[in-house]
Amino acid sequence: MGVFTCNQKQSSPVTGLLFCIHPNYYHQVLVFMFAMNEINQNVHLLPNKTLSPIFGHNYENEMGDCGGTMYLLFLKQGSPLNYICGKAYKLMTIVGGLTSHNSKQMPHILNTYKMPQLSYASFDPALSDKVQFPSVYRMIPSESPQYVGIIQLLQHFGWTWIGLVVSDDDTGEILLRTLIPRMHQSNICTAFKEIIPTVKNLWDKTIETQRLLEAISSVLSSTKTEVILAHGVSRSMVGLQRILILQEREMKPIERVWIVTAQWDFSSVYDRGAFALKSFNGTLSFTLHTHDMGEYEEFLRTLNPNRSRLYLIHWFWSNVFRCSFPKYNFYQMEGGICTGEEDLGSLSEIVFEMRMSGQSYSIYNAVYSVAHALHAMFSSRSKQKAMGDGSASNLLNVYPWQLHSFLKNVRFNNTAGEEIYFDKNGELAAGYDITNTVTFPNRSLRRVRVGKIDPQAPEGKMFSINGSAIVWNHKYNQSLPQATCVESCQPGHSRILQQGKQICCYDCPQCSEGMISNKTDADHCKKCPEDQHPNKNHDHCISKQIVYLSYGEPLGIILTSFALFLSLITLVVMWIFVQNQETPIVKANNWNITCTLLISLLLCFLCSFLFIGKPGKITCLLRQTVFGIVFSLAVSCMLAKTITVVLAFMATKPGNRMRKWVGKRLAVSAIILCSFIQTGICAVWLATSPPFPEFDMHSQITQIIVQCNEGSALMFYTVLGYMGLLATICFTVAFFARKLPDTFNEAKLITFSMLVFCSVWISFVPTYLSTKGKYMVAVEIFSILASSAGLLGCIFFPKFYIIVLRPELNTRDQLIRKKNDNI
Incomplete structure (x- = not known):
């Protein structure tokens, strides 16, 4: 531990500040002195007062911590407790507590005297408890940002299958209790979880220790995961260092991506040979935030033990340079005599770091925090002249408890330009750096900052990392390591x-x-x-193809061609019949009905064009209704022809009352009545639930079908049903009249044509229901063309044959002869 004191120029009363140090971390003494030198040279901070240090050692047990703290509290003079016989200085603040162990033992004593303590390295969350530790101020940030940073680091690189190695103490237990649930929430799993036992020293030979470490070594060597998170304070992770060193000595280095938390400064080792060079190459570590300071490096380069009276400077110099100082009884077996001109910058970072580390930066800010708090307190007392008699303030009349209110509210920009202040829990409002460690065969290393965790950053920018700046372990050939199950x-x-x-x-x-x-x-x-x-690969969406029966595709071209061809045939037949309307065969078959039938068949062929092309509002309204009406007209004409044949035969019998029904009036009435009923059905359909165009996006996975929604399926099948009813009646009547003896009897032809018609439309219904999209439309067009062609062929082809190819049969004599033959 160490103390620095504050002396009034040309006066002896002082204030003091206790600084705790471990001999292995001498850089803490150096940065402490560097900060005090800067403050003493600053005429605006603590003017007319000078800071000077007193240092002491940390201890590894409760008794040592208590004894050391009490020893410094009472002026290092062996004074009884609570009694100070001299007034050389006034102890106001303590900066110290390298480990959680130290930081938790010291406050129990210091709280009694309301002595502020600034802890610069302990992460124990218990110190945030202001009820139990009201006098503790932590110069490090909360652990929460570090946990967030670990999760985001793993997510950034896609590492979801990692190993955990934690110390066997409260530090390790806190991480397991806090981090693992967060990992599970982020779908990150643990390949293994090992608890490193605390060993007395690096080469502890106890059987139990060796057994435990060998079991852990076996797990680390055999694991397939490439990422291992190591967490614990330095003295608790000695066992892990031992495992890694032994594996390297056996030429089996455990080369993984080691992620090390800020609690463990793995590069600071007691023995410069006790560093796992290959294993730690490419390590990513969370470190306390720091800022490069050229002035600090210059301070170190000018350091000379022959001209310095720094605490233990000769011991430090002898150890790092492996040289001897006979004058001070410091000897090294393998080295020569220390000259004092040795360059600290020539040392490996394993031995000594020239840059200001995160821990050094915390100490630097701690010293400045105390200096600013003292300055604020002295300035306040000077203004108030609050000494009862209004005289100037005497430094011996200030007390440690008076500094708390100033420390809590201290807020300043340090020489690096960063704002320093404490949050409500007495913790420094700061974040963490992410550092990449690169080792070299000459046992040197280089640490590069590649990212940071900044809790004060805007949302979404708290975590940042430069992946391209990371140098991975040479095992990975600079490719990104993988860590997935x-x-x-x-x-x-x-x-x-x-x-x-x-x-x-x-x-x-x-x-x-x-x-x-x-x-x-x-x-x-x-x-x-x-x-x-x-x-095809199901990895992105593509636009569906808009599909309908178009004129440009092969199916549309074929159907269009058939419709045009059959329409042309119908026109030819009509022309032939018009040219021969005075011939017996045309007259015998009721020219008016025949002409109406031909026109309705022509309309049937032409209405198929309403089904081809992109459906629109008008075409959807006309499509089924026009089809239903013209087909009903055609079937009505067929029914009228059949009735005419039957009535004509019955009228030939003497005294038959049916004679008066024979004529145009009955046939026309039948056609009008039957067509009117179908027209009425269509009118009701259009008035209640008319068809409309729609985009069917669900029937086909890859297509959007543009189709006409029939509006009411009931009305659609009613139209078809009525047409089927007419066809059935027509077929039945024609079937029974097929053998009537009459010249040019059409009953047989009508029977066969109705058979074809009904067969087509009976087949249509199941086929129509089993198809989708444009093929459904094609089925209906085909049924329209096939049934219409059946009527045209069956009714008119025999007559067309006689008129065109056998005109000799189309004579009155032939009509009479055939009639007599029938009789």
């Missing part, structure tokens, strides 16, 4: 947990039809938007 699920696949294993161990089935995943290790697949569908 299984290979990552590629886009197009999703994760499914393996039975009985951790969440990081999973299978990767491909996304099902209609689903995609566009990122690695997706938890589940998602649907594409309605107007898109998955690509």
Whole structure:
């Protein structure tokens, strides 16, 4: 431990500050002196007062801590407790407590005297308890940002399967209790969890210690994970150092990505040979935030033990340079005599760091915090002249408890330009640096800051890292190390947990039809938007093809050609019949009905064009209604022809009352009535639930079907049903009249044509219901063309044959002869 005192110029009363130091960390003494020198040379900070140091040692047990603290509290004169026989200085503040052990023992004594303590290295969260430790101020940030940084670091590199090595003390238990739940929430799993036992020294030979360390060494050597998180204070991690050193001596270095928390300064070792050079190459460590200071490096380069009276400077110089100081009884076996001109900058960073480390920076800020608090207190007392008699303040009349209010509210910019202040828990409002350690064969190392954790940064920018600046362990050939239980699920696949294993161990089935995943290790697949569908690999969505029966595609061209061809045939037949309307065969078959039938068949062929092309509002309204009406007209004409044939035969019998029904009026009435009923049905359909165009995005995965929604399926099938009813009646009547003896009897032709018609439309219904999209439309067009062609062929082809190819049969004589033959 160490104390610095504050002397009034040309006066002896002083204030004091206690500084705790471990001999292995002499840089703490140096940065402490550097800060005091700066303060003493600053005419604006503590003017007319000078800081001077007193140092002492840390201890490794409760008795030593208590004794050392009491020894310094009472002026190092062996004075009885609570009694100071001399007034050489006034002890006001203590800076110290390298470990949690020290920092928790000292306050129990210091709280009695309300003595402020600034701890610069203890992460124990218990020190944030202002009820138990009201006088403790921590020059380090809370551990919470470090936990956040660990999780974000693992997520940044995609490491989800890591090992944990923690110390067997409160520090390790706190990390396991705090970090593991956060890891699980972020889908990060532990491949193993090892507790490093605390050993007395690096080469502890006890059987139990060796057994435990050998078991841990076996786990570390055999693990397949490439990332291991190590956490614990330096003295608790000696066992891990021993494992790594022994493995390297056996030429089996445990080369992994070691992530080391700020609690363990793994490069500061008691023995410069006790450093796992290969294992720690490429290590990522969280360190206390620091700032480079050229003035500090210059201070170190000008240091000379022959001209310095620094605390233990000769002991330090002898140890780091392996040389002897006979004058001060410091000897080294393998070295020569120390000249004092040796250069600290020539030492390896394992032995001594020239730059200001995170811990040094904390001490530097601690000294300045106390100086600013003292300055504020003295300035306040000077203004108030609050000594009862109004005289100037005497430094011996100030007390440690008076400094608390100034320390709590201290806020200043240090020489690096960074703002220093304490939060409500008495912790420094700061973050962490992420440091990459690179080792070299000459047993030197270089530490480079590659990222940081800044709790004061805007949301989303708290964590930052420069991955390209990281030098990985040479084992990885500068490729990014992997740490996953299984290979990552590629886009197009999703994760499914393996039975009985951790969440990081999973299978990767491909996304099902209609689903995609566009990122690695997706938890589940998602649907594409309605107007898109998955690509072949199911890793992104592509726009669906808009589909309808168009004139440009082969199917549309074929149907259009058939419709045009049959329409042309119908026109030819009409022309032939018009040219021969005075011939017996045309007259015998009721020219008016025949002409109406031909026109309705022509309309049937032409209405198929309403089904081809992109459906619109008008075409959807006309499509089914026009089809239903013109087909009903055609079937009505067929029914009228059949009734005419039957009535004509019955009228030939003498005295038959049916004679008066024979004529145009009955046939026309039948056609009008039957067509009117169908027209009425269509009118009701259009008035209640008319058809409309729609985009069907669900029937086909890769297509958007543009189609006409029938509005009311009931009305659609009612139209078809009525048309089927007419066809059935027509077929029945024609079937029974097929053998009536009459010249040019059409009953047989009508029977066969109705048979074809009904067969087509009976087949249409199941076929129509079993198809989708444009093929459904094609089925209906085909049924329209086939049934219409059946009527045209069956009714008119025999007559067309006689008129065109056998005109000799189309004569009155032939009509009479055939009639007589029938009789």
